[in-house]
Amino acid sequence: MALPTTAPKAFIQQQNLVEQVADYLTQAIIQQHFLPGERLSEVQLSRDLGVSRAPVREAARLLESRGLLISKPRRGFFVRALNAVELEDVFDLRLCLERHAIQRLAECYTPEAKRALEQQVEVLCEAAATNDGTRRIEEDLQFHRLMLHYAGNERLLRAFDDLTHELRLCITLITKTHEAPDTIATSHFMLLDALNSGSPATCREAIDYHIGVARDFVVKGVGETGDNTDEDLFPS
Amino acid sequence: MALPTTAPKAFIQQQNLVEQVADYLTQAIIQQHFLPGERLSEVQLSRDLGVSRAPVREAARLLESRGLLISKPRRGFFVRALNAVELEDVFDLRLCLERHAIQRLAECYTPEAKRALEQQVEVLCEAAATNDGTRRIEEDLQFHRLMLHYAGNERLLRAFDDLTHELRLCITLITKTHEAPDTIATSHFMLLDALNSGSPATCREAIDYHIGVARDFVVKGVGETGDNTDEDLFPS
DNA sequence: AGAGTTAAAACTGTCGACAGTCGGCAATCG
DNA sequence: CGATTGCCGACTGTCGACAGTTTTAACTCT
Numbered sequence A, B: 001m002a003l004p005t006t007a008p009k010a011f012i013q014q015q016n017l018v019e020q021v022a023d024y025l026t027q028a029i030i031q032q033h034f035l036p037g038e039r040l041s042e043v044q045l046s047r048d049l050g051v052s053r054a055p056v057r058e059a060a061r062l063l064e065s066r067g068l069l070i071s072k073p074r075r076g077f078f079v080r081a082l083n084a085v086e087l088e089d090v091f092d093l094r095l096c097l098e099r100h101a102i103q104r105l106a107e108c109y110t111p112e113a114k115r116a117l118e119q120q121v122e123v124l125c126e127a128a129a130t131n132d133g134t135r136r137i138e139e140d141l142q143f144h145r146l147m148l149h150y151a152g153n154e155r156l157l158r159a160f161d162d163l164t165h166e167l168r169l170c171i172t173l174i175t176k177t178h179e180a181p182d183t184i185a186t187s188h189f190m191l192l193d194a195l196n197s198g199s200p201a202t203c204r205e206a207i208d209y210h211i212g213v214a215r216d217f218v219v220k221g222v223g224e225t226g227d228n229t230d231e232d233l234f235p236s
Numbered sequence C: 001a002g003a004g005t006t007a008a009a010a011c012t013g014t015c016g017a018c019a020g021t022c023g024g025c026a027a028t029c030g
Numbered sequence D: 001c002g003a004t005t006g007c008c009g010a011c012t013g014t015c016g017a018c019a020g021t022t023t024t025a026a027c028t029c030t
Helices: A017-030 A042-049 A053-065 A084-107 A111-128 A133-150 A154-174 A181-197 A200-225 B017-030 B042-049 B053-065 B084-107 B111-128 B133-150 B154-174 B181-197 B200-225
Strands: A069-072 A076-079 B069-072 B076-079
Touching: A017 A042, A017 A053, A017 A154, A042 A053, A053 A069, A053 A076, A053 B053, A084 A133, A084 A154, A084 A181, A084 A200, A084 B084, A084 B154, A111 A133, A111 A181, A133 A154, A133 A181, A154 A200, A154 B084, A154 B154, A181 A200, B017 B042, B017 B053, B017 B154, B042 B053, B053 B069, B053 B076, B084 B133, B084 B154, B084 B181, B084 B200, B111 B133, B111 B181, B133 B154, B133 B181, B154 B200, B181 B200
Parallel strands: none
Antiparallel strands: A069 A076, B069 B076
16 A cells, blocks of 8 residues: 655645635735735635635634734734834744754754755755845745754744744845845855854854844845834734 | 533623634643544534534634644544653743743843742742642743743743643643642742842753753653553644 | 714625535445 | 445535624715
8 A cells, every 4th residue: 555655645635725725825925915914805815716705714814823914803814014023023032943943953963964954055055146035035944944853843843934934924025135145155054064063052153143144134124125113003 | 522511602602703612622622621632523513512613613723723733634623632752842842932031031130020920929839739730730831921921022922822732731631740839939939039140041040940840740740641642643 | 175974885703505525334245 | 254345424625695893985064
């Protein structure tokens, strides 16, 4: 009963309508087809997508749990908008998670993990040379995701994934600004070197610097493009 | 699937049906009226609660995002069961979050925060003297929640809340085991002392010790009561 | 003309129903 | 007697509809 390694299920088993709608909404929000604070009409969405409202509602709840949408009772779902404080909080939590992860990883830095991370840095450098801002950011996030993965704590990885959804919420704002490919490369090689050294202190320094740079970059980008400090958008 | 003894209809009167169902399910799961790995039938739940399936489905999705349920396509929702590895991961992430929080808190330890935490320790000590295991644990968690709260990062607090839902999944298993009231008290006074000292190193030591004790306590409790290592319950 | 009031339109929350699918059971075949 | 195949029941995924509420727009009065 052994199946071929390449999953044939992918061809046969079309995924749920809920997941399809969720994917569509996620992409639409990330690509700013729906602007922050904008209200999403269930009926209009279901009409546009050719499905009923039930899958749309469930998909919206899914995205709400991921922090991409906010629901107001009897009002519907709104695209989440991050203000400056929330953005700081997101990066602070990211620092918290990645500090922990890199130190755990340093404790059990297998050759496999080393190889995977080095390969991903190569891919990242390649992407950094292009003009595709979205791809640069995705490959960057993928590198960090790999770090979290090889740190060996699934729950930690899930927390990181939850966070990246919110990151993507505003990160497209800065895809236009072009960070120098060299900077990106060195920045990540520093992390690899720190892992090779095996020193917790060095790892911590490296990740602190790395995320600090990323935070400044995003905060600056959001500040320039116009931040969303409208408090009405964020009911408790 | 035996219906919990508490009258269901009484719950369903006031706010969002979805949230009411979610609260009901949460309580039922925490109080082990639904056992880990057990399947929840949408139709039966909706019949028992006197609502239609839509709110039940949405509530189930909510609980899935909180890690209390797991959905299998075309099969339905199952009560999440934590195996030993996942439990370790949960406590590792908790350590990560609380380490960060207590150090942030030490940086901005206002009198208000100090007072609130001291008061909560009093409440906790009072609860520790009783035989109400659930209340002991809730007051304990509330103390830690306050720490996270006064650390001043809403997103960090949310991550912690997400985690506590999973903690409660298995924590009731040990409500019977009775930790000495003195131990609980000293354990938390240590944290207050560390915060008063203002030393990051001391804070870190205190929280490491504190959570280490809690982890050992829970892991031991789960090990005794019978762990759920059934891999079938955890599809990717 | 502007502010307040009221009526209509649109939308969300909830419901019951239908169809496709999954798991189990029995009958059949080797 | 064991394995396989076809069938049956139960359940999930999805849909369209109704009721209550919110928003919008028209309308009246000053």
